[in-house]
Amino acid sequence: MGKAARKEVGKPGSRDPAASRSEGARLRSVRSGTSRLPDLDRVIHERVRLGIVSALAVNRALSFNELKDLLEVTDGNLSVHARRLEEAGYVECLKSFAGRTPRTEYRLTGPGREALERYLSHMEALIRSTRGGA
Numbered sequence: 001m002g003k004a005a006r007k008e009v010g011k012p013g014s015r016d017p018a019a020s021r022s023e024g025a026r027l028r029s030v031r032s033g034t035s036r037l038p039d040l041d042r043v044i045h046e047r048v049r050l051g052i053v054s055a056l057a058v059n060r061a062l063s064f065n066e067l068k069d070l071l072e073v074t075d076g077n078l079s080v081h082a083r084r085l086e087e088a089g090y091v092e093c094l095k096s097f098a099g100r101t102p103r104t105e106y107r108l109t110g111p112g113r114e115a116l117e118r119y120l121s122h123m124e125a126l127i128r129s130t131r132g133g134a
Contacts (some may be wrong), residue, residue: 007013011082037114043088048073053090053116056108064104082106090115 008029044050051071055062068078085091090112094105110117 010101037080040122041115041119043090045117046081049085050078051080052078052085052106053108053112056091056106057113061105061107062104067106080088085112088112088115 001115046051048071052067055067055070064075064078064082068075071078073081082091082093086093090109091106092109095108096103096105
């Protein structure tokens with residue numbers, strides 16, 4: 001089998017759906033006391049998307065350029081991640097003009113704020129569990 005035809009099966013980050021399912025099953029098996037920890041929200045869990053929703057949680061709104069500078073990402077990277085959050089209903093994108101200059105502004109939606117709260121609660125539970133329930 002040539003290099004291009006080889007698949008890395010079962011390794012983290014591989015595109016194999018079976019590996020993703022087994023990783024998901026492993027995460028679901030983590031327990032805190034007697035209650036099962038909820039699954040991570042994979043939409044928010046990615047670093048750039050978590051940065052976007054976190055920044056928007058403490059700001060009424062941020063422009064595309066403000067987010068790009070704050071997160072130190074490229075235009076394309078921010079655009080792709082912001083679009084994914086918008087598709088999930090977690091952020092809204094408002095486009096306008098300041099004179100002749102286009103302006104793109106993002107705001108966290110109600111469902112986005114709720115999703116971030118769930119995510120943070122999950123992470124806090126995971127930290128407590130890892131530290132022995134302290």
